[in-house]
Amino acid sequence: xxxxxxxxxxxxxxAFNDTHFCKLDRNDNVSPSxxxxxxxxxxxxxxxxxxxxxxxxxxxFKYFRLDLYKQCSFWDANDGLCLNRACxxxxxxxxxxxxxxxxxxxxxxxxxxTMIEADNDDDECKFLDQLCQTGKKLADIEDTINYCDINDxxxxxxxxxxxxxxxxxxxxxxxxxxxQIWSTIYQDNCFTLGETGESLVKxxxxxLVSGFHASIGTHLSKEYLNTKTGKWEPNLDLFMARIGxxxxxxxxxxxxxxxxxxxxxxxxxxxxxxxxxxxxxKEIKNKMDNVxxxxxxxxxxxxxxxxxxxxxxxxxxxxxxxxxxTKIMDxxxxxxxxxxxxxxTTGYATALKILFEINDADEFTKQDIVGKLTxxxxxxxxxxxxxxxxxxxxxxxxxxxxxxxxNGSENRLTSFFQNNFFSxxxxxxxxxxYTIENINTTKEEKEKVDNxxxxxxxxxxxxxxxxxxxxxAAGVGSKWKNAWETETSNVLEAFKFIYRSYLDLxxxxxxxxxxxxxxxxxxxxxxxxxxxEDVEEANTHKLNIQ
Ligand SMILES: Cc1cc2nc3c(=O)[nH]c(=O)nc-3n(C[C@H](O)[C@H](O)[C@H](O)COP(=O)(O)OP(=O)(O)OC[C@H]3O[C@@H](n4cnc5c(N)ncnc54)[C@H](O)[C@@H]3O)c2cc1C
Numbered sequence: 302x303x304x305x306x307x308x309x310x311x312x313x314x315x316a317f318n319d320t321h322f323c324k325l326d327r328n329d330n331v332s333p334s335x336x337x338x339x340x341x342x343x344x345x346x347x348x349x350x351x352x353x354x355x356x357x358x359x360x361x362f363k364y365f366r367l368d369l370y371k372q373c374s375f376w377d378a379n380d381g382l383c384l385n386r387a388c389x390x391x392x393x394x395x396x397x398x399x400x401x402x403x404x405x406x407x408x409x410x411x412x413x414x415t416m417i418e419a420d421n422d423d424d425e426c427k428f429l430d431q432l433c434q435t436g437k438k439l440a441d442i443e444d445t446i447n448y449c450d451i452n453d454x455x456x457x458x459x460x461x462x463x464x465x466x467x468x469x470x471x472x473x474x475x476x477x478x479x480x481q482i483w484s485t486i487y488q489d490n491c492f493t494l495g496e497t498g499e500s501l502v503k504x505x506x507x508x509l510v511s512g513f514h515a516s517i518g519t520h521l522s523k524e525y526l527n528t529k530t531g532k533w534e535p536n537l538d539l540f541m542a543r544i545g546x547x548x549x550x551x552x553x554x555x556x557x558x559x560x561x562x563x564x565x566x567x568x569x570x571x572x573x574x575x576x577x578x579x580x581x582x583k584e585i586k587n588k589m590d591n592v593x594x595x596x597x598x599x600x601x602x603x604x605x606x607x608x609x610x611x612x613x614x615x616x617x618x619x620x621x622x623x624x625x626x627t628k629i630m631d632x633x634x635x636x637x638x639x640x641x642x643x644x645x646t647t648g649y650a651t652a653l654k655i656l657f658e659i660n661d662a663d664e665f666t667k668q669d670i671v672g673k674l675t676x677x678x679x680x681x682x683x684x685x686x687x688x689x690x691x692x693x694x695x696x697x698x699x700x701x702x703x704x705x706x707x708n709g710s711e712n713r714l715t716s717f718f719q720n721n722f723f724s725x726x727x728x729x730x731x732x733x734x735y736t737i738e739n740i741n742t743t744k745e746e747k748e749k750v751d752n753x754x755x756x757x758x759x760x761x762x763x764x765x766x767x768x769x770x771x772x773x774a775a776g777v778g779s780k781w782k783n784a785w786e787t788e789t790s791n792v793l794e795a796f797k798f799i800y801r802s803y804l805d806l807x808x809x810x811x812x813x814x815x816x817x818x819x820x821x822x823x824x825x826x827x828x829x830x831x832x833x834e835d836v837e838e839a840n841t842h843k844l845n846i847q
Pocket of ligand 1: 469470471472473474475476479480482483511512514515516517520543550630633637638639641642672800
């Protein structure tokens with residue numbers, strides 16, 4: 302099933318105009334369980350970005366093993382194959398180029414069966430032991446504390462994949478099949494009724510899934526194929542239609558960032574005990590340390606999600622439902638999407654295991670759980686954090702693009718002609734209508750409208766929309782006086798705008814022509830296009846119509 306072309310249809314443009322993008326209060330906490338604001342997470346993310354990217358591109362973290370042909374256990378998933386080139390995965394075939402610790406002799410034969418079946422003394426066990434220094438047999442790993450199937454990565458059909466050669470981006474996968482997967486995942490959010498703390502657990506589960514979904518949507522909008530230029534570039538309209546217009550989805554991405562960050566923070570004390578193969582050990586540990594030391598415990602309070610009196614059954618249910626989410630990735634009919642879907646769900650599953658299964662008061666369980674993490678869980682955890690880090694960076698990028706478009710500097714000439722006299726008159730007309738309607742609407746009616754626009758998440762404080770029209774005073778006389786003052790100021794503003802626009806026009810046209818001429822000349826003589834169109838800001842005068 303493919304959904305190859307995305308054009309800005311009317312729905313998108315309307316969505317863009319009515320956007321909620323700027324209505325998130327960046328100084329609010331991300332959620333009741335996170336003692337950190339959106340702004341603080343943005344700063345943390347900026348500080349760790351370079352080290353994290355370097356870490357994820359290192360030979361140790363950039364390879365992953367996965368069985369891309371595992372059968373979907375939920376339904377017959379043969380009704381839609383993604384045949385786009387972008388859906389495919391390039392697997393590693395040139396083994397000679399791989400670092401020593403990924404060589405088949407060290408990994409163990411790919412024809413061996415799953416980990417559980419693996420002989421305790423075989424090379425793969427030794428390799429994993431070397432990573433975590435557990436000295437424990439793999440068959441000992443308790444499956445009752447896992448939030449994913451950790452055998453997924455060792456099946457006989459598992460292939461080795463270089464993640465840097467297969468970035469997560471727009472693939473064209475979508476339609477009924479992808480929709481079915483998402484709706485099945487959201488249905489997993491139906492917990493047994495009547496359990497204590499059910500709503501918090503349900504809320505956490507929903508946020509995790511929605512944040513994961515939003516993060517994918519952000520990546521595919523950030524790296525979208527522009528079919529005209531053949532380049533991968535950010536698509537603001539697509540981002541707004543899928544994520545930007547939904548503050549709860551943006552919030553959920555930040556929530557997921559906090560969850561995974563806290564899990565990483567929790568394993569930091571055990572970092573010296575990890576052994577990442579002699580060659581890269583020190584370098585990897587330094588980088589991990591640089592990243593994790595920027596995080597702190599307040600980012601997320603896992604104890605608030607699973608309340609103390611929470612019954613074990615509800616926790617078991619949470620675990621098995623999340624396991625289902627990781628399993629349903631086998632039904633994704635686009636290999637590239639399945640790869641990243643599996644990595645991220647495994648990353649979340651690992652974070653949940655660290656957060657919810659470790660008993661802080663019991664040092665033995667801590668060491669036991671962290672010590673038994675497999676290489677794949679660790680890679681998935683870091684890669685998932687990397688995906689979320691990029692999502693947050695992208696949200697900030699899209700916000701800048703959004704601001705630019707709103708201020709009209711993206712297309713100055715178009716914006717100039719859009720703001721011609723007639724559209725100003727139209728805006729002024731709307732404004733008069735709005736003023737009169739506002740005067741005639743009773744206080745109760747206004748409150749009703751405001752309440753109907755309230756959002757699903759109570760903890761997400763959305764600043765009330767600023768009313769630019771002055772509040773009508775009690776008397777009818779002063780209402781008409783206010784309306785008259787507003788309208789005269791609008792008419793004056795309109796005339797000022799037109800006057801300034803005609804003054805600025807020759808200069809803006811000259812700058813635009815010069816910019817284009819530079820570009821054309823560079824293209825003609827074949828040098829890099831170093832002159833950006835927005836090098837010089839054009840003179841713009843903002844229209845302040847009320
Ligand atoms: C596991 C998986 C991985 C994928 N990876 C990729 C990829 O790498 N590249 C790619 O191009 N496509 C990928 N896709 C496809 C992509 O997620 C969309 O399904 C596809 O682009 C079609 O989008 P859509 O607008 O029809 O709505 P969908 O994204 O399919 O969403 C279905 C419905 O869910 C609701 N919804 C949407 N987002 C959220 C949210 N964050 N929170 C709550 N509700 C929401 C909306 O009501 C929406 O109509 C993947 C799909 C899956 C299932």
